[in-house]
Amino acid sequence: MTLKANLKYNICWLILMVAGFYLMNTLILAGVIDSFLENMVVTIGINIMLAVGLNLIIGFAGQFSLGHAGFMAVGAYATAIIISKTPTAGALYLSIIVGVIIAIIAALIVGIPTLRLRGDYLAIATMGAAEIIRIIINNMKITNGPSGMFNIPQFATWPVVYIMVCVTTIIIVNFIHSRGGRAALAVREDEIAAESMGINIFKWKLAAFVLGAATAAVAGSMQASYLQTIAPNNFNIMESIAILIIVVLGGVGSITGSFVAAIILGVVDTALQNFGALRMVIYAVVLILIMIFKPSGIMGSTELSFKRLFNRKNKKVGAKS
């Protein structure tokens, strides 16, 4: 488990990320991906960030939060306000940091009293907290109230979103595979056993909750600057549920699953745009079918792992010789 031993796998991930970038770039240059499809890809990217962060909270720390859209709103408005005033690329990055900091503060305020609650109570409390954030935004001048903000400068182009997806995913995956992530998993598995092993369960629940909220803020920033228009209603309970659907569909506790589900739903959603009213029915039927035939989600709790792929190959080679 040394740096050297992991170099091989880390290089594989790097190659995968760079290859994805070049594939996207080539397809755009070749005209295969037009602005309509680019919009779809970016929306998928934003949904991946949201789902991965929520999966950390629900799937890994085992805390049922229904307030993810609230933290997304914080990032979205931080970016919208800052880059509307100072339309520079530098201001975008500053606004991401500001959004993340405010989201962390909001998550601490929400998390400290509510993470002591269990299950259903936590879901209701986080949902209420997100609603409060939305109502505050709805009533502020600087956010332009219920009508929202328009003509936000588009600094978050697809490469920026792509890089942010990579960065937030790496942060969350690396957290999961470290001391804190393992402690959060223990909390999910059995709180009494975790406490009896000396784990401060409240601290690690809060850590996962705050980290998930911070990445939601980054997703919000990307959305505001890419779509160039936001309104408080984009961040209501339906948005939180939409993120939850991606997590559940992909597999609670599988980051790979969140990627797969965000991509599938993004494509299905785009493909159904011409079906008018039928669209929501087909969408719902797809969800129901998957949940009937694979209740643990598309990926269950398995992950794409280069280490496993390599080991499997080695075993096969070993068996032959």
Next chain:
Amino acid sequence: MTTLLNVENLVKNFGGLTAVSDVNMHLNDDELVALIGPNGAGKTTLFNLLTGVIVPSTGSITFRGTDGVIPLNGMKTYKIANLGMGRTFQNIRLFKELSVLDNVLIAMTAHYKENFIQSIFRSPKFYKTEAQIREEAIELLKIFDLQDDLDKQAKNLPYGIQRRLEIVRSLATKPKILFLDEPAAGMNPEETADLTRLIRQVQRDFHITVLLIEHDMSLVMNLASRIYVLDHGSLLAEGTPTEIQQNDAVIKAYLGEEE
């Protein structure tokens, strides 16, 4: 030999039921003590009180820490654990979906540091720490012959092995006192004999105090230097294995009814 844990007039009521009634007991450094009694006597409840999982109705529990005697009443479970109280559970409570190795690594959480930034950016220091704790965990797993099952999910292990893993996990918390709640339950005689040997070995090698709940009398009589007998929540007797075997009240209340 000095007292490590001291329990005075401990009482636990569940509504109208007194599960633990006015119990006085103590544990010394480096000894292996057994707690026996019929089902429902209050043994597990006593363990839960001592480890802070439940709060006593009245009475006091004190622990001799590095800087003086500490009252444990009302202290959070994880803080009590970090003072040096490790335990296993009667109804195995492993982290079922996680690997054998992760189960042990998690129990070491309080004993190493990893800073968030280093973990996120995978600094050489991070890999070094990970390699070190992994090595430590494997050393412990080796004692219980579990070193070849590192990547197996805990829930897929046979029952007897799960019980052994629970002991390894509690040892990984570096306990001063180890509470074992029916560690041999559901094991066959061979497994029990093996476990008896391991418990003795671990107690001696790590110089820890062990308090053991067990129904298997051969195991208890073999291992324990002192025995507490609990019946209907109260202490019925205390003494060496020979004393307990000859105690009339114990024979009548407990040993007699078993035969």
